[in-house]
Amino acid sequence: MNLTFYPGPSKLHAQVEQHLQEAFQSGLLSANHRSTAFMAMLEETLLALRIKLSIPDGYEVYLTSSATECWEIISQSLVQQASHHVYNGAFGKKWFEYAQRLHPATTGQLFGFNDFPPDPAHVPAAEVLCVTHTETSNGTALPLPFLAELRKNQPGLIAVDATSSMGGEALPWLLADVWFASVQKCFGLPSGLGILIVSPLAIERAQALNEQNHYNSLLFIRSNFQQFQTPFTPNTLGIFLLKRCMQERSPIEKISTSLHQRAEIWYNFLRENGYKLLVGLPEVQAVTVVVAQDSEENIRMIKAKAQAAEITLGNGYGAWKKTTFRLANFPAITTDDSDRLMQVLQRSDKITG
């Protein structure tokens, strides 16, 4: 089978094949989503997520359809006037634009992808402050000290798009109130399911605003999930796969440590083999998405060479489509997979020292 390094949809965990069959045989896929069998399955899924991801007590976990849906849920149910968005790439920008359509007073603060994020003292106080933990389009991530300082400076809620890091990196849950992701990135699962994690403060805020106008209003989602039900007929297959995948996984701390080590190996390998990194500043280089930059001609050659070895590299995103390639450093990628790609990318004119 072709090996893909695309950062979403990404390589599936090898066990998914077996779990798909288990799901079929379980009868759950034909069961009513108000049945006790479904409810028990959802409860086990949420428990496995909570344990394996080390989610703090008091924080609640819900499932949605996608990260994109989470963007809207936040604007609908947690924002009265405006959220403020600090971003440096395409996903952060898209979130800002969607939020702005729901609340025209929404504000944004763009920073360079090769710069540190702005000093939190210069980020205006917001009802909901929105940031992207790992910007999948350019391979940057927010440094931990930034999130810690932001927490001290912001009086309101902090929402973090962790779509391409949740399930891969240990996240500092207490430094934000809303965390969300989709399963087709670090969870190594087929797309079509989102994970939304909210703090007690976010729940309080939702109750104060009491927004109830949508099928996916946060309080309506919450009251359903409290009974291990969902506001609409859910992606039962996706939930089953998530449950099995989380049950079999190592704790996030262990996964995170090995991804950090492998990211370092990748960044060193690329540098030593004469590749230019899109993100030069080590403090903001992402762990889960690595981006290399070269001329259009070289990128075309590199991709063709990889394809000949039955490996798909991630295309660059947006303006960098033809001048970069992206590598997912997700948990489903094995050491063997990485080694196989390194053999292809190795250059004879290796720069040593």
Ligand SMILES: *Cc1c(COP(=O)(O)O)cnc(C)c1O
């Ligand atoms: C992939 C991605 C999204 C969108 O996820 P969907 O499942 O398509 O909604 C949002 N934000 C980031 C950072 C992403 O990487």
